[in-house]
Amino acid sequence: MTIFEAFHKPGGVLVYGIPEFRLPKDIVAQEVHFLERQGVKVECNAVVGRTVSLDELFEQGFDAIYVGVGAGLPRFMNIPGENLVGILSANEYLTRANLMKAYKYPEVDTPIPKGKNVVVLGAGNVAMDSARTAMRLGADSVKIVYRRSRDEMPARKAEIHHAEEEGIELFLLTNPTKYLGDENGRLVGMECLRMELGEPDDSGRRRPVAIVGSEFTVDCDLCIVAVGSGANPLLTSETPDMKLNKWGNVVTDPSTGKTTKKAVWAGGDIVTGAATVILAMGAGRDAANSIHDYLTLGW
Ligand SMILES: Cc1cc2nc3c(=O)[nH]c(=O)nc-3n(C[C@H](O)[C@H](O)[C@H](O)COP(=O)(O)OP(=O)(O)OC[C@H]3O[C@@H](n4cnc5c(N)ncnc54)[C@H](O)[C@@H]3O)c2cc1C
Known part of the structure; x- marks a missing residue:
């Protein structure tokens, strides 16, 4: 046949x-x-x-x-506080926003969290899509948090350029260590560490190394996790x-x-x-x- x-x-x-x-x-x-x-x-x-x-x-x-x-299968950071309301995978966020047309809610049935201070974790093309979507859905600020430097960002240069043009801030050499929540279990921020680049790792990229005592807090009410999928x-x-x-x-x-x-x-x-x-x-x-x-x- x-x-x-x-x-x-x-x-x-x-x-x-x-x-x-x-x-x-x-x-x-x-x-x-x-x-x-x-x-x-x-x-x-x-x-x-x-x-x-x-x-x-x-x-x-x-x-x-x-x-x-x-x-x-979205990957997560596996850090404390990951179950707080206001943390979701880029897969879910973009599926809601795009395929399920949540931007038209309540005209359509699918809601989407519209954060005021949004953090996107990761620096690939999916992170850029998520950040720009959050901005267009009305966020006051959108930050991309990435543990390596600009040179190691996996997103295409054009995508990074367009994201910055839309007002998205890059928080580079920054690694989140813990999500922070309020008494209602809602995300209010995340604790981060500043990083510096050390020797190359298995991928050939310089390994990010935490700077001891550099902890600081980033306020956010929505975190979109775009660190890859399996x-x-x-x-x-x-x-x-x-x-x-x-x-x-x-x-x-x-x-x-x-x-x-x-x-x-x-x-x-x-x-x-x-x-x-x-x-x-x-x-x-x-x-x-x-x-x-x-x-x-x-x-
Ligand atoms: C946000 C985002 C942006 C991207 N942007 C780009 C881009 O700009 N350019 C580019 O080239 N690539 C891009 N990619 C990557 C690209 O989408 C994928 O590489 C490509 O779609 C892979 O095709 P696929 O057919 O292997 O799987 P998919 O396109 O993922 O299709 C798999 C399908 O199988 C279905 N399925 C899963 N499990 C089952 C099951 N058990 N039974 C029945 N059906 C099932 C799923 O619902 C899905 O419809 C992007 C990916 C994402 C997530």
């Missing part, structure tokens, strides 16, 4: 995904509709690994499965015969995307760790070619 025939057989190609609101009415929607016109069926609000397993999908008659579940474990934790690396990413053949489980391919962030759209799209194409070979020639 060719991939074209697979698209057109009863049942066809099925794309499982969560959640339904993920399709903005733009270029992504056009891509989805293009695929649907070719016979791809999109099944929303289905959590593979929980509502249905990979083996159950095979039992239902699917011949090959591509896993592209992404790196949606492999989404919902599907992989329920698929023991698919090999993972020590970070929980799926191990694949780099040229085909084949996993260690027969007739299962994987690609994108769940394989590489958080990366880029273009890499995820490339992985999908490589896997599609390999799936075509499998359907026509075998494993």
